[in-house]
Amino acid sequence: MIVNVVVTEHWHQITAHEVGFARDTHTASVLRTKYSPAWFSAPKYWKWSADFLSGRGFQWYVDKYAEVTTENPWNDVVLYFSRLSTAAGSPTPAGPLYYPGRYPILSSAAMAAAAEALAGWFCQTHYNWDLISRPPRVTPDLVFRDRTSKRWALVEVKSSGRLGDVRNKLTTDMIKLLKVLSSTKQLRPKPYCAGLVMVQVAGPNNASLTSLILEEV
Amino acid sequence: MERWQADPVDLLLMGEVDEAIETYLTLYAEAVEEGDHYIGQDLAIQLHHCLAAKYGDRAPEAVSEEVEGRLLQELERHRNLQYAQSMVRDDVAAAKEGLRRARERAEKSIERVEKEKETRWKS
Numbered sequence: 001m002i003v004n005v006v007v008t009e010h011w012h013q014i015t016a017h018e019v020g021f022a023r024d025t026h027t028a029s030v031l032r033t034k035y036s037p038a039w040f041s042a043p044k045y046w047k048w049s050a051d052f053l054s055g056r057g058f059q060w061y062v063d064k065y066a067e068v069t070t071e072n073p074w075n076d077v078v079l080y081f082s083r084l085s086t087a088a089g090s091p092t093p094a095g096p097l098y099y100p101g102r103y104p105i106l107s108s109a110a111m112a113a114a115a116e117a118l119a120g121w122f123c124q125t126h127y128n129w130d131l132i133s134r135p136p137r138v139t140p141d142l143v144f145r146d147r148t149s150k151r152w153a154l155v156e157v158k159s160s161g162r163l164g165d166v167r168n169k170l171t172t173d174m175i176k177l178l179k180v181l182s183s184t185k186q187l188r189p190k191p192y193c194a195g196l197v198m199v200q201v202a203g204p205n206n207a208s209l210t211s212l213i214l215e216e217v
Numbered sequence: 218m219e220r221w222q223a224d225p226v227d228l229l230l231m232g233e234v235d236e237a238i239e240t241y242l243t244l245y246a247e248a249v250e251e252g253d254h255y256i257g258q259d260l261a262i263q264l265h266h267c268l269a270a271k272y273g274d275r276a277p278e279a280v281s282e283e284v285e286g287r288l289l290q291e292l293e294r295h296r297n298l299q300y301a302q303s304m305v306r307d308d309v310a311a312a313k314e315g316l317r318r319a320r321e322r323a324e325k326s327i328e329r330v331e332k333e334k335e336t337r338w339k340s
Contacts, residue, residue: 133226
């Protein structure tokens, strides 16, 4: 199965001053209004045909990256959109235990797991990052290490069933991640990367992926 | 786009536990060498998972002593490394706490589903 992913990639360098300005709501407001627009100033757009049957298969990435225990979460996404179109009156065959007019609810756990798997797969193959850890119950979601530069990257993954402009959401969540980065400054001499990857599920074979990577300098 | 090279989590998933352990020990020594005291806890957590997987019959929290021993042994091998034993103990203690909370969360996940059902009934 191929899922067509529209990728929007943002990569920007960030100073210690900006990282430190994530410290509280007042400085974060300055960070948002004065500095964050530059984070999105040079987007790159491209399309990724994610072949779920290639290599070790999509379930490998689900087992590797998803927090929730699940099997074939993308099947739940496909099922949702199939039943949604049937409920809306499209002439598709109904499955067992299903009748016309029953509006389906998208499984948020399945969507989140699928998004985490896609996001991790993306970081691994596009940025050439090794997954080192999935910290339990704390931020970030994922800890990667760049194979070439040996730089550590702390990544948060977000998911949504809606399409639309995600820059506001990415900025808000990036500021939270920068606060974590700022609090670790005493423990590390070398610069890290902070990453937000947002996956929006658009349909049974379509998704949008937006990445925002801020590289400390 | 597909370029596949196993990272330490892949090694764990593949059952190549000894290789995963060696990778994490090396990463820990490199972090100490670079003066990075942030990442040690995450590496220690992964070592708990590796050793628990190696034995197959223990919870990750139960192998803390061995994790500490292996980390100290690894740092000793790198003769010129400056480190404090207390730093290793702190990383292992923090890792054990993280695992304890993860276990609690896993055990409460069923309770949480039941509560969500009750909330729907009330509304």
